[in-house]
Amino acid sequence: MKGKVILVTGGARGMGATHARLLVDEGARVVIGDLLEEEGELFAAQLGRSALYVRQDVTEPEDWGNAIASAESRFGVLDGLVNSAAIYSFAPIEQLSLEQWNKTLAVNLTGVFLGMQAALPAMRRAGGGSIVNISSAEGLRGSAGLNDYVASMFGVRGLTKSAALEAAASGVRVNSVHPGLVTGPTSKNQDGYRFPIPLGRAAHPQEVSHAVLFLLSDESSYLTGSEIVVDGGLTIGLPHKCLPPESIF
Numbered sequence: 001m002k003g004k005v006i007l008v009t010g011g012a013r014g015m016g017a018t019h020a021r022l023l024v025d026e027g028a029r030v031v032i033g034d035l036l037e038e039e040g041e042l043f044a045a046q047l048g049r050s051a052l053y054v055r056q057d058v059t060e061p062e063d064w065g066n067a068i069a070s071a072e073s074r075f076g077v078l079d080g081l082v083n084s085a086a087i088y089s090f091a092p093i094e095q096l097s098l099e100q101w102n103k104t105l106a107v108n109l110t111g112v113f114l115g116m117q118a119a120l121p122a123m124r125r126a127g128g129g130s131i132v133n134i135s136s137a138e139g140l141r142g143s144a145g146l147n148d149y150v151a152s153m154f155g156v157r158g159l160t161k162s163a164a165l166e167a168a169a170s171g172v173r174v175n176s177v178h179p180g181l182v183t184g185p186t187s188k189n190q191d192g193y194r195f196p197i198p199l200g201r202a203a204h205p206q207e208v209s210h211a212v213l214f215l216l217s218d219e220s221s222y223l224t225g226s227e228i229v230v231d232g233g234l235t236i237g238l239p240h241k242c243l244p245p246e247s248i249f
């Protein structure tokens with residue numbers, strides 16, 4: 001990653017911050033785009049001269065223009081984009097307000113569309129690049145109570161593949177990452193959950209970051225339009241311990 005310049009949205013906290021930290025550790029320079037000004041400034045200062053915080057609302061085209069211009073003026077180029085900003089809400093479909101539906105789609109899906117629209121010209125100027133769109137295991141299956149989130153995550157997955165087709169000729173690769181359950185201070189996934197995860201635990205955020213790192217690096221040079229599922233087997237079926245023994249043998 002040495003010398004590469006990567007914009008990470010939602011990078012002030014959560015998994016976005018974990019990705020940014022690993023990228024800097026691996027020699028990249030990062031632009032952290034996020035709504036959270038205090039956390040973003042503080043985190044960028046912790047990461048040092050290789051990091052820059054930019055206040056950014058991913059639903060605003062102007063903020064995207066500013067974030068990419070900041071990356072190019074501070075670090076010279078833009079080589080990569082990680083679309084990690086997202087929001088969640090929990091409601092059965094009959095109780096989900098139109099306002100919440102529109103809000104979730106605006107951040108989680110329109111934000112990714114606007115990001116790719118703004119970043120592709122910069123990556124062409126850089127001679128190529130890599131875009132990593134963070135979707136979810138919920139972009140691969142249904143999930144009761146997560147209707148707006150699921151729709152947005154399926155959308156990100158499809159948009160990734162269409163963008164990959166369009167961008168391939170200009171040397172830009174576009175892939176999606178699909179985390180399952182991840183531990184973290186904001187995710188409330190630390191304990192108390194009993195999901196049928198074949199590997200028997202939630203992921204550490206760093207385990208997702210390694211997939212992101214791989215997709216941003218030249219080591220994934222032949223991957224585009226792909227999806228990397230980092231879910232401990234959550235979406236592949238029920239583990240043995242969830243099934244009555246007589247149904248297995």
Ligand SMILES: NC(=O)c1ccc[n+]([C@@H]2O[C@H](COP(=O)([O-])OP(=O)(O)OC[C@H]3O[C@@H](n4cnc5c(N)ncnc54)[C@H](O)[C@@H]3O)[C@@H](O)[C@H]2O)c1
Nearest residue numbers: 010013014015034035057058084085086134136179182187
């Ligand atoms: N945590 C999980 O278990 C999990 C599982 C699967 C997928 N994911 C995906 O991983 C990504 C990160 O999740 P997380 O749990 O770290 O989230 P998080 O809530 O901890 O962090 C999200 C970040 O996005 C920022 N953000 C929200 N709206 C924004 C906007 N309009 N513009 C700019 N920034 C905005 C927030 O300020 C925050 O810093 C998301 O795309 C999420 O869908 C998370």
